[in-house]
Amino acid sequence: MTENQAAPQxxxxxxxxxxxxGRIEALRGVDLSINAGDYVAISGASGSGKSTLLQxxxxxxxxxxxxxxxxxxxxxxxGLDDYRARQLGFIFQAFHLIPTLRAIENVQVPMLATGxxxxxxxxxxxxxxxxxxxxxxxxxFPNELSAGERQRVAIARALANNPSILLADEPTGxxxxxxxxxxxxxxxxxxxxxxxxxxxxxxxNDIAHAAPRHIRIRxGRIEA
Amino acid sequence: MLTLIGISMAIGAFVAxxxxxxSFEGEWMRLYSSSGTDIAVVEKNFLNSSVNQSLTDxxxxxxxxxxxxPMIFNxxxxxxxxxxxxxxxxxxxxxxxSLTFESGGRFHNNKPEVILGSLLAKNLxxxxxDTLNLQGSAFTVVGIFHGxxxxxxxxxxxxxxxxxxxxxxxGKVSGFHVRLRxxxxxxxxxxxxxxxxxxxxxxxxxxxxxxxxxxxxxxxFVDLAHAVAWGTxxxxxxxxxxxxxxxxxxxxxxxxxxxxILRAIGWKAGRVMLLIEVEAAVLGVAGGILxxxxxxxxxxxxSLMPKTxxxxxxxxxxxxxxxxxxxxLLSGLIAGAYPAWRGSHLSPVEALRHD
Numbered sequence: 001m002t003e004n005q006a007a008p009q010x011x012x013x014x015x016x017x018x019x020x021x022g023r024i025e026a027l028r029g030v031d032l033s034i035n036a037g038d039y040v041a042i043s044g045a046s047g048s049g050k051s052t053l054l055q056x057x058x059x060x061x062x063x064x065x066x067x068x069x070x071x072x073x074x075x076x077x078x079g080l081d082d083y084r085a086r087q088l089g090f091i092f093q094a095f096h097l098i099p100t101l102r103a104i105e106n107v108q109v110p111m112l113a114t115g116x117x118x119x120x121x122x123x124x125x126x127x128x129x130x131x132x133x134x135x136x137x138x139x140x141f142p143n144e145l146s147a148g149e150r151q152r153v154a155i156a157r158a159l160a161n162n163p164s165i166l167l168a169d170e171p172t173g174x175x176x177x178x179x180x181x182x183x184x185x186x187x188x189x190x191x192x193x194x195x196x197x198x199x200x201x202x203x204x205n206d207i208a209h210a211a212p213r214h215i216r217i218r219x220g221r222i223e224a
Numbered sequence: 225m226l227t228l229i230g231i232s233m234a235i236g237a238f239v240a241x242x243x244x245x246x247s248f249e250g251e252w253m254r255l256y257s258s259s260g261t262d263i264a265v266v267e268k269n270f271l272n273s274s275v276n277q278s279l280t281d282x283x284x285x286x287x288x289x290x291x292x293x294p295m296i297f298n299x300x301x302x303x304x305x306x307x308x309x310x311x312x313x314x315x316x317x318x319x320x321x322s323l324t325f326e327s328g329g330r331f332h333n334n335k336p337e338v339i340l341g342s343l344l345a346k347n348l349x350x351x352x353x354d355t356l357n358l359q360g361s362a363f364t365v366v367g368i369f370h371g372x373x374x375x376x377x378x379x380x381x382x383x384x385x386x387x388x389x390x391x392x393x394x395g396k397v398s399g400f401h402v403r404l405r406x407x408x409x410x411x412x413x414x415x416x417x418x419x420x421x422x423x424x425x426x427x428x429x430x431x432x433x434x435x436x437x438x439x440x441x442x443x444x445f446v447d448l449a450h451a452v453a454w455g456t457x458x459x460x461x462x463x464x465x466x467x468x469x470x471x472x473x474x475x476x477x478x479x480x481x482x483x484x485i486l487r488a489i490g491w492k493a494g495r496v497m498l499l500i501e502v503e504a505a506v507l508g509v510a511g512g513i514l515x516x517x518x519x520x521x522x523x524x525x526x527s528l529m530p531k532t533x534x535x536x537x538x539x540x541x542x543x544x545x546x547x548x549x550x551x552x553l554l555s556g557l558i559a560g561a562y563p564a565w566r567g568s569h570l571s572p573v574e575a576l577r578h579d
Contacts, residue, residue: 113490
């Protein structure tokens with residue numbers, strides 16, 4: 001299948017995911033289209049399948065059946081590694097920074113996968129951290145940073161390869177209300193300024209309602 | 225740290241043991257070259273061969289042969305702590321020419337006299353005029369020589385007849401050392417040596433005329449030393465490789481989430497595999513560098529011990545060092561292969577969930 005400019009940026013068709021030899025069905029046939037530049041919130045109760053959907057959208061896991069398409073092409077066709085390295089930026093609830101690397105080094109790690117030279121890596125990482133308001137924390141290790149700062153480093157890392165899509169899984173789940181608001185402001189600003197697609201999985205209603213498009217998942221299905 | 229110590233011990237064992245066996249081989253090589261021996265005539269299959277001394281005349285009658293020296297060669301325990309290579313020579317053998325006497329001089333046939341290498345004299349604390357007891361017989365030390373090689377410096381040399389009595393080899397010798405006449409002009413030394421071998425073997429059927437260099441590197445002592453060195457080193461290396469493999473497997477397990485992060489942000493499986501393999505290789509090389517130090521230290525110790533100092537030189541050759549580093553690197557890569565494969569094939573989702 002060739003790239004189709006008219007196709008949605010992200011599309012899922014009849015997506016199913018089951019575990020434990022089919023005894024647990026996390027997703028039970030999801031269809032969804034997301035256009036470039038959309039800001040979409042996905043919410044649902046714990047175990048509803050919202051994180052599984054995000055993982056499948058991000059090529060972190062393989063669906064049991066159905067398809068995930070990026071600009072009309074299947075992820076298999078693009079290559080999962082290339083898709084994740086060049087098109088996506090991930091933000092996790094638990095930050096998932098590498099504890100033995102400094103903030104600026106953590107931001108450089110994704111660029112190693114795309115062959116960016118060392119000087120550019122360093123410069124781009126510093127620019128992104130400054131953009132996140134962390135100019136004075138470049139050399140700190142993750143355990144020397146506050147939770148809010150860690151998440152901002154994670155956001156800078158997600159932007160390192162200038163992806164077209166940001167996927168955030170409960171990005172404020174480990175933050176207090178002040179830091180939550182700050183992080184969501186940052187994400188909204190990035191989505192707007194860069195024209196990026198932003199998909200946020202959250203169980204917080206105010207974050208979900210603030211998104212222009214809000215999708216609810218219940219028992220592995222999108223609610224009408 | 226424990227892994228590093230483990231692999232450094234393994235490489236250290238390799239450096240010391242193989243270094244020991246190579247220096248042993250080198251000493252043999254120097255022994256033949258310094259004495260001017262071109263060909264050793266021995267039985268085909270045994271190191272300690274036993275042939276009739278009466279064949280000396282047949283060898284001396286071969287036109288290409290300038291000198292044929294019957295000799296006995298053996299290893300002897302002189303004291304519980306000191307052993308030595310013992311030679312039985314005639315008192316007019318050309319092989320005396322390679323020795324420089326520090327004190328005293330040659331022995332005489334049919335007399336209970338010995339000459340000692342300087343290193344052996346030092347180990348035994350003997351000087352000219354002292355008595356040395358060999359298998360219950362008293363021998364007078366009549367000379368102390370500075371040998372051209374560590375084997376010679378640690379050797380005891382007796383009159384051939386005395387050695388024959390001690391070893392119950394009356395009328396027999398271990399073999400003959402032969403010095404050839406100069407090659408005629410126009411004939412290459414290689415062709416000349418082959419011709420000499422053929423003529424000697426024709427003169428003494430059933431015996432083998434080996435080039436001195438072949439005899440030095442292919443004799444059973446050297447082969448045994450090599451086999452023991454490589455065998456022991458292989459076992460030590462296998463233990464070292466298991467140590468690195470265990471460390472890398474634990475490292476991959478402990479860093480499962482980290483690997484998941486790398487995979488999630490687009491690192492290909494091959495790059496993750498490379499990362500783990502490079503870490504294992506660095507561990508192997510670091511162990512190798514430490515191990516060379518350990519091995520060199522072990523060789524120094526061996527060179528100080530009376531039982532081994534006659535057999536060992538402490539210098540390490542560049543090729544031995546390079547071989548040690550290559551083996552260290554390969555050990556790391558082999559040990560890291562499975563952990564690397566396992567780590568690179570982790571599912572990103574499963575890895576990120578890992579506690």
